[in-house]
Amino acid sequence: MQPLIDNARTFGQRPEEFARLAEGQSPQALFITCSDSRVVPALITGARPGELFELRTAGNIVPPYASTHPTGEAATIEYAVEVLGVRDIVVCGHSHCGAVGALVRGDDLTAVPAVRDWLTHAGPRPAGAAEDPAVAEGVQSHVLAQLLRLRSYPFVDKRVTEGRLTLHGWYYEVHTGSVLTHDVACDTFRAL
Numbered sequence: 001m002q003p004l005i006d007n008a009r010t011f012g013q014r015p016e017e018f019a020r021l022a023e024g025q026s027p028q029a030l031f032i033t034c035s036d037s038r039v040v041p042a043l044i045t046g047a048r049p050g051e052l053f054e055l056r057t058a059g060n061i062v063p064p065y066a067s068t069h070p071t072g073e074a075a076t077i078e079y080a081v082e083v084l085g086v087r088d089i090v091v092c093g094h095s096h097c098g099a100v101g102a103l104v105r106g107d108d109l110t111a112v113p114a115v116r117d118w119l120t121h122a123g124p125r126p127a128g129a130a131e132d133p134a135v136a137e138g139v140q141s142h143v144l145a146q147l148l149r150l151r152s153y154p155f156v157d158k159r160v161t162e163g164r165l166t167l168h169g170w171y172y173e174v175h176t177g178s179v180l181t182h183d184v185a186c187d188t189f190r191a192l
Helices: 002-011 015-023 041-045 072-083 098-105 113-122 136-151 154-162
Strands: 029-034 052-057 088-094 166-172 179-183 188-191
Touching: 029 041, 029 072, 041 052, 052 072, 072 088, 072 154, 088 136, 098 113, 098 136, 136 154, 136 166, 136 179, 154 166
Parallel strands: 029 052, 029 088, 088 166
Antiparallel strands: 166 179, 179 188
16 A cells, blocks of 8 residues: 555645646546456556546446436436536446456355345346356457447437447457457457
């Protein structure tokens, strides 16, 4: 923990670099990804402060849209789209994902009931080989399911239909640093 504390102490010693951030934010994209510590959106994209609005959830799950009992995730998505006016949303899954791996394998999660109950929001069980440690196929099919889930949010669907919002599915390989994107035309993930 000490290196993190040391960096936090020196981080604010460059106020001239951050003064403009007090004026507001206008991020280029909403980046929805897993909470996994190996996935660092700003590192992957090269984004600077203010350029990326992030939503991190276990398994990069987009929960079902519900206007009567909204979730924090839904509020984040709504704010990014309706208030900040992002033009792009990226759903980025990653190799070696514990959440998706548990879904693919059908793991018994009774020891972690909050995790078990959260994963019920993932949608259909992702396809994929249970023996694949990277769970590549499972993660990629899960990313596509979350993109479909985003389209069930009325304000997202409206902007996509109007051509004011584009959805992207990415797959990040933790073990190589490579990023693949879903190519809609051929329905496959290919190098970015």
